[in-house]
């Protein structure tokens with residue numbers, strides 16, 4: 001299987017390729033182009049693509065459509081997983097209105113909050129539900145992922161509720177450590193790497 | 207200098223180390239622990255740390271405080287850069303209220319919007335200003351980074367205004383390609399890698 005770091009690299013390639021504006025059916029790209037956009041070595045790009053049976057033609061490079069399909073396949077994007085968002089505040093609302101998660105085969109199927117005045121509000125395509133209805137929705141939808149966008153002090157309790165409801169994967173934006181059963185996977189999201197890269201370039205500009 | 211991919215790895219290490227709960231002044235960690243958390247190879251972790259003069263003591267591992275300081279130094283986190291946020295909607299508001307950017311040496315110094323009804327609203331510690339005041343604030347504050355959290359159709363125009371005002375780095379959340387002068391750097395943010403990693407683990411769970 002792939003390591004996290006390999007998944008990260010394939011996501012770099014995915015975004016690079018998906019953003020190619022002049023994508024006609026015969027569009028091609030070179031490992032040098034990918035390497036430059038990701039600040040990587042071209043040989044590692046070629047090695048990763050070869051590992052998923054994508055090889056370039058000398059003089060032409062890699063085929064865009066074929067590469068995108070192979071990456072989607074290895075990352076499982078055509079196998080739909082359902083996710084709930086817990087915490088319908090600013091960040092939760094932004095994620096609920098964001099359409100790109102379906103590109104990765106993840107469908108948001110519910111948006112939850114604890115504040116009574118938020119229940120029933122419409123955010124994007126979702127009506128905010130009270131957290132007490134989380135177990136029912138998770139079961140009905142066979143949701144496997146919970147996205148935590150609650151304040152830090154509510155994160156552990158929200159994670160516990162999600163796991164009790166049947167959730168097996170947690171994408172945690174609240175920045176706190178979580179105590180979780182061994183069979184539950186977690187990713188802590190710090191929206192920061194792009195900023196650190198920008199900062200590095202600006203601080204080291206000649 | 208570091209490549210983007212190296213900056214990404216140092217950010218992995220930074221978050222791993224910064225999150226160690228039992229950090230007393232003598233706290234140590236092993237490359238195996240870092241490798242496991244990042245899904246990487248331990249030897250690459252050791253190679254990266256050695257490149258910034260951090261070496262472990264056999265039997266004890268790497269010193270937490272020393273490693274954190276060395277990573278902060280190489281990434282330039284003690285050199286303050288100022289940033290403005292353009293687009294005071296859900297995502298912009300969430301980023302404006304988020305305190306972690308100062309960990310990376312980035313200070314938000316203004317939050318802007320085009321909608322008249324948003325001007326004067328308080329979000330987090332900021333009073334929303336109209337975009338017409340962007341050039342003045344950027345100059346007064348010597349801001350070098352613009353964070354774009356506007357709708358896709360407004361992204362190019364917002365980038366143009368920011369660059370005209372003196373901005374040299376753009377962190378773009380709007381998902382569109384941007385035409386920019388050669389001396390302006392850009393990072394496109396797709397908050398997605400953590401979700402792809404979670405999805406991969408769940409789809410491949412044995």
Ligand SMILES: NC(=O)c1ccc[n+]([C@@H]2O[C@H](COP(=O)([O-])OP(=O)(O)OC[C@H]3O[C@@H](n4cnc5c(N)ncnc54)[C@H](O)[C@@H]3O)[C@@H](O)[C@H]2O)c1
Nearest residue numbers: 087089090091113114115150151152154174189190191304
């Ligand atoms: N880089 C990042 O990862 C990043 C960036 C921005 C914000 N954040 C974090 O994301 C979280 C949300 O930020 P925000 O600006 O949207 O905050 P917010 O205050 O706008 O929203 C939080 C929402 O959670 C709800 N809530 C509180 N307790 C709850 C519970 N037990 N169950 C369900 N809902 C509950 C609140 O009613 C509120 O609507 C915070 O922890 C913040 O620090 C992380």
Ligand SMILES: NC(=O)c1ccc[n+]([C@@H]2O[C@H](COP(=O)([O-])OP(=O)(O)OC[C@H]3O[C@@H](n4cnc5c(N)ncnc54)[C@H](O)[C@@H]3O)[C@@H](O)[C@H]2O)c1
Nearest residue numbers: 098293294295296297319320321357358360380395396397
């Ligand atoms: N993974 C990601 O990168 C990610 C996740 C969520 C949202 N997004 C994107 O972030 C952007 C903002 O999302 P949101 O949910 O906060 O939207 P939003 O509608 O809540 O906020 C957009 C704000 O931008 C303002 N605005 C419009 N034109 C402007 C201009 N020319 N100058 C200044 N302000 C202007 C609007 O008045 C509004 O307040 C969208 O492009 C969205 O697709 C990206």
